[in-house]
Amino acid sequence: MTPAPRRLVLSAADFESLVRRAGVRLPPPFSVESPPADRDGTGPVHPSLAANLAVLARPDLLVRVDADLPAGVSRAVFAVAGPVGASLFARARADGRSASSRAEGAVELSMFAGTWLGRELIRAVPDPPSAGVGSSLAPDGGSPRWDGRRVSRTALTEYGAARRLVGPREAAVALGLTDADADLLADLTDRTQGSLRALVHGRPHGADRGVLVGRVVWVATDAGWFELAPSDVDEVELVRVTRERIGTRLAPMIAQVLAEVDNDAA
Amino acid sequence: MTLPELSVSGGAGGITAELDDLELLARRSADDAAEYAAIDGRAHAILLDGDVLASAVLDPIGMVRFAEALLESLDGPHGLTALTVRMELRAGALRAAAASYRAVDAAQRDLIDSIRFVVGFGLGTVPVVPLALGLAGVGTVRLVAGLNWESLLTAHPGLVDDLVGVSPGLIDGLLGPHAGATDLASAARLVGELYPDGSAVVTPLGLDTRDRSMVVPPAGFADLVTGLAYRDDDATADRQGDIDVRVVTGADGSRSYIVDIPGTKDWHLAPGQHDGPLNDIGTNLHAMGGESTAYEQGIGEALRRAGAGAGDPVMLVGHSQGGIVATDAANHFVAHGQFNVTHVVTFGAPVGRLDVPDSVAMLSVENNNDIVAHLDAADNPDTPNRTTVSFDDDHGRMGENHSLEVSYAPAARALDASTDASVVAFRDSASAFLGDEPGRAVSTYAYQVRRG
Numbered sequence: 001m002t003p004a005p006r007r008l009v010l011s012a013a014d015f016e017s018l019v020r021r022a023g024v025r026l027p028p029p030f031s032v033e034s035p036p037a038d039r040d041g042t043g044p045v046h047p048s049l050a051a052n053l054a055v056l057a058r059p060d061l062l063v064r065v066d067a068d069l070p071a072g073v074s075r076a077v078f079a080v081a082g083p084v085g086a087s088l089f090a091r092a093r094a095d096g097r098s099a100s101s102r103a104e105g106a107v108e109l110s111m112f113a114g115t116w117l118g119r120e121l122i123r124a125v126p127d128p129p130s131a132g133v134g135s136s137l138a139p140d141g142g143s144p145r146w147d148g149r150r151v152s153r154t155a156l157t158e159y160g161a162a163r164r165l166v167g168p169r170e171a172a173v174a175l176g177l178t179d180a181d182a183d184l185l186a187d188l189t190d191r192t193q194g195s196l197r198a199l200v201h202g203r204p205h206g207a208d209r210g211v212l213v214g215r216v217v218w219v220a221t222d223a224g225w226f227e228l229a230p231s232d233v234d235e236v237e238l239v240r241v242t243r244e245r246i247g248t249r250l251a252p253m254i255a256q257v258l259a260e261v262d263n264d265a266a
Numbered sequence: 267m268t269l270p271e272l273s274v275s276g277g278a279g280g281i282t283a284e285l286d287d288l289e290l291l292a293r294r295s296a297d298d299a300a301e302y303a304a305i306d307g308r309a310h311a312i313l314l315d316g317d318v319l320a321s322a323v324l325d326p327i328g329m330v331r332f333a334e335a336l337l338e339s340l341d342g343p344h345g346l347t348a349l350t351v352r353m354e355l356r357a358g359a360l361r362a363a364a365a366s367y368r369a370v371d372a373a374q375r376d377l378i379d380s381i382r383f384v385v386g387f388g389l390g391t392v393p394v395v396p397l398a399l400g401l402a403g404v405g406t407v408r409l410v411a412g413l414n415w416e417s418l419l420t421a422h423p424g425l426v427d428d429l430v431g432v433s434p435g436l437i438d439g440l441l442g443p444h445a446g447a448t449d450l451a452s453a454a455r456l457v458g459e460l461y462p463d464g465s466a467v468v469t470p471l472g473l474d475t476r477d478r479s480m481v482v483p484p485a486g487f488a489d490l491v492t493g494l495a496y497r498d499d500d501a502t503a504d505r506q507g508d509i510d511v512r513v514v515t516g517a518d519g520s521r522s523y524i525v526d527i528p529g530t531k532d533w534h535l536a537p538g539q540h541d542g543p544l545n546d547i548g549t550n551l552h553a554m555g556g557e558s559t560a561y562e563q564g565i566g567e568a569l570r571r572a573g574a575g576a577g578d579p580v581m582l583v584g585h586s587q588g589g590i591v592a593t594d595a596a597n598h599f600v601a602h603g604q605f606n607v608t609h610v611v612t613f614g615a616p617v618g619r620l621d622v623p624d625s626v627a628m629l630s631v632e633n634n635n636d637i638v639a640h641l642d643a644a645d646n647p648d649t650p651n652r653t654t655v656s657f658d659d660d661h662g663r664m665g666e667n668h669s670l671e672v673s674y675a676p677a678a679r680a681l682d683a684s685t686d687a688s689v690v691a692f693r694d695s696a697s698a699f700l701g702d703e704p705g706r707a708v709s710t711y712a713y714q715v716r717r718g
Binding site for chain 2: 002003004005006007008009025027028029031046047048049051052060061062064066067068069070073080082083084089091101104108109110111113114115118119120122123126127144153156157158159160161164187188192193194195197199200201202203210211212213214215217218219228229230231232233236237242243244245247248250251252253254255256257258259260261
């Protein structure tokens, strides 16, 4: 039976000390920038912790998940090397209880079986902002019919500012929007409260075959998470997703990295 | 003499400078609005001035005219009040735009930092790990065969937690300055940064007779995998995005269609297709993903070109992302009445959280040691129309555990010999596609699906 993940919550000072003693370079935003000067005093690094850090320092697959919501900000990285996975996680809450400085913060260090990656990724996706009472009592449960809708990416980027500058009608005309599209954009603009960005990286070993990189972007609305999936020329498709879908949505990129790394090692 | 082409970033023409200008403009707009508001307030106060009010007793008509004129100049559509409001709106919009661009800029810096880290570890710049680690030094987790990683995991001094989806509860901090994207505009801009635009373009590659699996009717699951693996192997380099449609013609002339959908490779190269800092990293970037919609559109087009009608039985067979696309396509094709998808077979695809129409029989084969197959973090639904076959096959490499040929082909051969009731029922229901009866024939047409 596969062992369950193991986690360690460290203060910033303890985390930085551990990283320096291990002498490893960790992926951003968890890089400890000071040189490994302080190796005295506290003894060797526990082999399991050293292995945990080693996975993060030399991953075959690296996934970074950043989420910015009204309730707070979270940053996480996940690494897989061989059969083992590891992660780092930090969060700053928006309720005034966040650490006032980097030094006061904390970080969670985890190690898990690689096949648990999908379960671990879910932890990095916060719950979307909750719907207000009014929308939750709406006939459609406050869930707009956005799923599967395709919209112009230019309009997504420009509509909000244009509406504020020249008004909704003029903005819709300027962007060539139908009434339905303008309504959709107004609704989506008003109800978007945050975003999640997931980056997937890999680098085949050996010859310079470049770096594999993929990105998934979700927006957090009071009706839940929606992915902005590229679909056509200047067009994205709105795909309704849930926290639990993160692994499935990243699967094509993760599969590609694993295949490329393996091909290269073979 | 030919002058060298220059590449310039940063400086007065850089995006930071432009954002500073934008914010300056916002501040000026806000200052202007404040100034207009102050004048506006003083002008409105004139109407309440004691002397002016007193004059109304002596010349009430004149007072009304004066008040009307003043209010028109202040509150009319072109008045000072309206101008103040417009300036405030403008300042707000400019501030929001600047914040959005800064958030995108920050996200791009994060991307570049991550890429630099990836390039760095690939170059072997990681220091050697402590002596205390012994044989389990940096990289040995991956490199040393036979390392007992499960022992290391079990000996880890941390807390045990195997709950799915529980967010970390004790964490607060260790974040540097952040300017994350919280608005729709920023998120949409980020989508466009990596992926070039394009529509699904399907190019017929003709009848494929190069492999036995393309000309012999598939008798069972092993033949399905052989054909899919052949297409997967073929879909490399400039053949990426290849799929095929195996047209199975029965002895009675009936036709059924099997679509082979490999997992995708990198379809786009980011450098050269984008301006800006991504080109300055000094390594080739291969952008992944973002293709599922185009892929699915291409499958529909390929089926039409192969002659499939709305009533002909269709089986979609996919590996990895191909399995996800096959499942999504089955949903859409059935929901819109485009094709009569009756069967879906997936290998190494995380489909546990994907719905399947009740009318579609689905068989999913998953290696317990395949990371990709378990990215859904969920068991496949146990329903009458969904059969999941799991097996243990650990080759010590993530890619091989996910490989069609290495891991899934042997499993498919075992599946052909299986007498499990669910497997037998699926095989029997798929007789339009699988079987070696006399008179059955197959012709395979290959297509390339790209965003162009």
